[in-house]
């Protein structure tokens with residue numbers, strides 16, 4: 001595609017010393033050199049192997065977790081909290097190794113990986129704190145004839161299926177509340193990035209999580225895994241983060257045993273910039289909402305709507321900033337944008353850009369991939385994208401900013417809501433009334449107002465419409481792993 005120069009073609013190479021830190025972390029996990037190969041997306045190099053577990057082994061692991069879970073469910077809340085606090089401390093003590101490992105296996109820059117270590121560890125600390133919060137309440141029946149006690153019991157064995165884009169945070173966001181609630185877990189990390197999960201779980205065991213309580217299953221046949229494990233009567237809960245088509249399949253499987261289900265699925269986030277926005281805030285917020293994690297986030301800004309009066313200036317300035325973003329290996333000094341996860345993702349970015357341009361979009365910057373061995377695509381800005389272009393209808397999952405223009409608030413809201421997804425949205429306006437009114441009208445579970453990264457361990461992350469079911473993080477996140485029961489105590493009037 002166009003716009004390629006020798007300067008923009010240059011990629012920052014990985015640094016040998018930083019790769020050595022990552023490789024030492026991988027070595028310390030103690031896995032063997034056989035099974036499923038894991039590759040570095042910046043170099044294509046194989047960096048380790050994880051076991052390819054059979055269905056039979058996965059079911060044995062279910063049994064081990066269930067056995068360990070019986071004692072864990074009886075451990076006091078303070079006991080569970082203490083173990084989670086100890087795990088949090090170990091994650092922080094090993095933050096450097098974990099950040100390098102995340103960067104090596106997933107590709108994000110070291111700075112972003114360090115941010116993920118903080119974010120991912122925050123879930124462990126948060127649920128250490130939540131474990132001891134009241135797990136029930138007392139109420140009176142309105143007619144006075146009964147007292148009602150509620151109690152939250154652990155839901156039981158939870159199967160946790162995580163994606164490759166946040167290898168630590170997506171694991172801890174599920175494991176920590178499950179453990180805090182008193183549940184055993186079987187975790188299935190993505191085949192593309194399983195090493196961080198093995199490393200974090202090893203630290204959990206060192207921190208005092210009972211042997212067997214967390215079982216990690218890696219497999220080359222994830223469909224066979226879910227087909228068997230979700231039908232097993234010992235399993236009571238499934239929590240999944242990933243694509244909507246896989247989420248639908250898992251919900252179908254979960255229906256057989258009527259499993260409690262949490263689904264954090266795809267997004268198609270609208271980002272709306274009004275003409276009364278602070279331009280600097282809006283540009284920085286858009287850059288963050290689009291390029292965080294190389295654009296590979298389900299809350300990444302997918303459709304950017306800019307009000308007519310400022311659209312030319314906004315588009316030109318965003319393109320200028322995108323063009324200056326240093327691209328290279330996550331473990332390369334100064335990289336701000338790392339590689340995409342695999343070659344399929346690069347081909348998808350090329351196809352989305354081509355389709356948008358064919359349909360009339362203006363390519364303001366980027367639009368090209370880099371020659372192998374890594375999977376790199378340039379930061380790209382497209383302006384005047386039409387509403388039925390693929391880049392608008394599909395989840396991009398890469399560094400393409402697709403700008404459309406609008407004139408009125410009603411028009412912006414109606415375009416923003418014109419999708420089957422409803423995970424995140426963003427509003428930029430210095431008029432608080434307007435920002436809040438538009439936020440109220442967006443059909444999403446999350447809204448960033450004048451900022452581009454709304455995630456926080458204390459917040460209830462999750463979507464509406466086809467973006468999923470349930471919430472992760474916050475006080476709500478532990479409830480996903482609890483069953484509420486009540487005791488009705490008959491009361492006799494006394495005089």
Ligand SMILES: NC(=O)C1=CN([C@@H]2O[C@H](COP(=O)(O)OP(=O)(O)OC[C@H]3O[C@@H](n4cnc5c(N)ncnc54)[C@H](OP(=O)(O)O)[C@@H]3O)[C@@H](O)[C@H]2O)C=CC1
Nearest residue numbers: 162163189190191222223226242243246265266298395397
């Ligand atoms: N909501 C989100 O955060 C994410 C959304 N996505 C979206 O999905 C697209 C495709 O990414 P992809 O990684 O293929 O996402 P998937 O939904 O295929 O994978 C996510 C996780 O689910 C597992 N999985 C896949 N199929 C099954 C199955 N039948 N039973 C049990 N587990 C299964 C994967 O395992 P395995 O790795 O072994 O296939 C992985 O652990 C992305 O481009 C993006 O649009 C992707 C990741 C995260």
Ligand SMILES: O=C(O)CCCC(=O)O
Nearest residue numbers: 165166296297298299455
């Ligand atoms: O599903 C994702 O893409 C990961 C969640 C990102 C976040 O928690 O901010």
